[in-house]
Amino acid sequence: MEKVAYYNGVFSSLDEAKMPVTDRACYFGDGIYEALYARNGIPFALEDHFARLYRSAEKLRIEAPAKEELTEIIMKALSMTDAKEAFVYFQISRGNAMRQHEFPFTPVPASVMLYTQPHELFDLTKPMRLITREDTRWLHCDIKSLNLIPSVLAAEDAYEAKADEAIFIRDGKVTECSASNLLILKDGEIVTAPNCNLLLPGITKKHIIELAGTLGIPVTERFMTLEEVMAADEVIITNCVTLGANAYEIEGTPVGGKDPERLAAIRAAYYAKVEAECGAL
């Protein structure tokens, strides 16, 4: 099966998967999610994703199922696909109940929805075009929630502008992109926004920061202006399937391309890490 889905105990093809319209995900976006890359049936950085999932769950007071249960679902879904490389998406909502803003008065179990589809890593030989958008999201962007309309609109704006991503800027500060984090290389150092309520604590970003340590590249976590990003030696975009893409243009102005060696070293270290954990392709 190419696209496998799971919802509350039932595996099926994604085309056939349904959920009750009373799942609180459907009408409140009342849930959290994780998305990860898997290779050879092995989810990459699963522990990191679980750590972030349970952090999100705690912040929204959602009782997510145990790690062992979720792992079993993920592994079974992966075993049902034929894909060597896959994208695994799973979300936990506050469960099924009549619509009311308050949590269900009679406790209900959280709902689990998952799907997996064949998905290659983003081709790093293709640099990205970026646009910018004002960051008007809520003040809890560290929670990986299902309330994603601003990211949807920003991603669509990027697509319509023939760009690959949109940089969010709040009060003059670059936070992150619609579905990825942003780092720069400048004078041999990495700079990226500090993890806080204004951006997602990206796992790929975290790994790059860790790998930078082993490569002897200093890292500073602080907010940057757009001007600083425009003046960077390299502008780096990361998410779970984009292990360090570089941008060549922001809002039509050329950027980056001035430290390809360090960028290549980071990428090589990252690909080695993935291979060490999930095997070769």
Add this chain to the structure above:
Amino acid sequence: MEKVAYYNGVFSSLDEAKMPVTDRACYFGDGIYEALYARNGIPFALEDHFARLYRSAEKLRIEAPAKEELTEIIMKALSMTDAKEAFVYFQISRGNAMRQHEFPFTPVPASVMLYTQPHELFDLTKPMRLITREDTRWLHCDIKSLNLIPSVLAAEDAYEAKADEAIFIRDGKVTECSASNLLILKDGEIVTAPNCNLLLPGITKKHIIELAGTLGIPVTERFMTLEEVMAADEVIITNCVTLGANAYEIEGTPVGGKDPERLAAIRAAYYAKVEAECGAL
């Protein structure tokens, strides 16, 4: 049938209603909604709700079905219920497609989900207890979207505090409540926050402002501090099934109760308006 549901062409009991997990409402909250009160099978203020729905749709670039089509669905659902008084909820999502932040590359029709259940108007003889919460929502609260986690958390906080609603306060300004608008009576006048990106343009609020005109009660639309609300003669809470409840306490401090005559006049005018449109109970 007590609780009737509709999803993309199919009517059923709400318990049986399902949607594909690929409905963008499920994983992005990528949709809009309206909720209204109906009596004797007649939706109250339907045109107002449509006006707001299409405004929300335009802001999110969702192509909602035509008014005639939605009206037919609403009327059929109401005809299938036995309830004299009903709550009608309907949401329009960007449709069903593989998850990607961008709008579907191959256009798909919007998805329509609706349900109706028996629902009486809020009993206005019961004054409300309120709590306050910091307003950390996105900066598009005028859009009636499915991204409602902050309202969920605030409503739950109110419930756990044995209160009825939570007042949102942003930068010292009272905006609205988790699922209702807030107005006050002070020195014979109504004051309420101005419609803008920070709050929902409530239809019940709009009607009260209109009725105030006929009653000779002046209305000022401006932001208030919590202190002003605490010092009000009456604190009034409105939504589609709450036609002017009054609060008697905010965060444990007594409020209001100082202009019951004007409050009663507003309520009487409102109930007459509902009766004129939907008949008597």
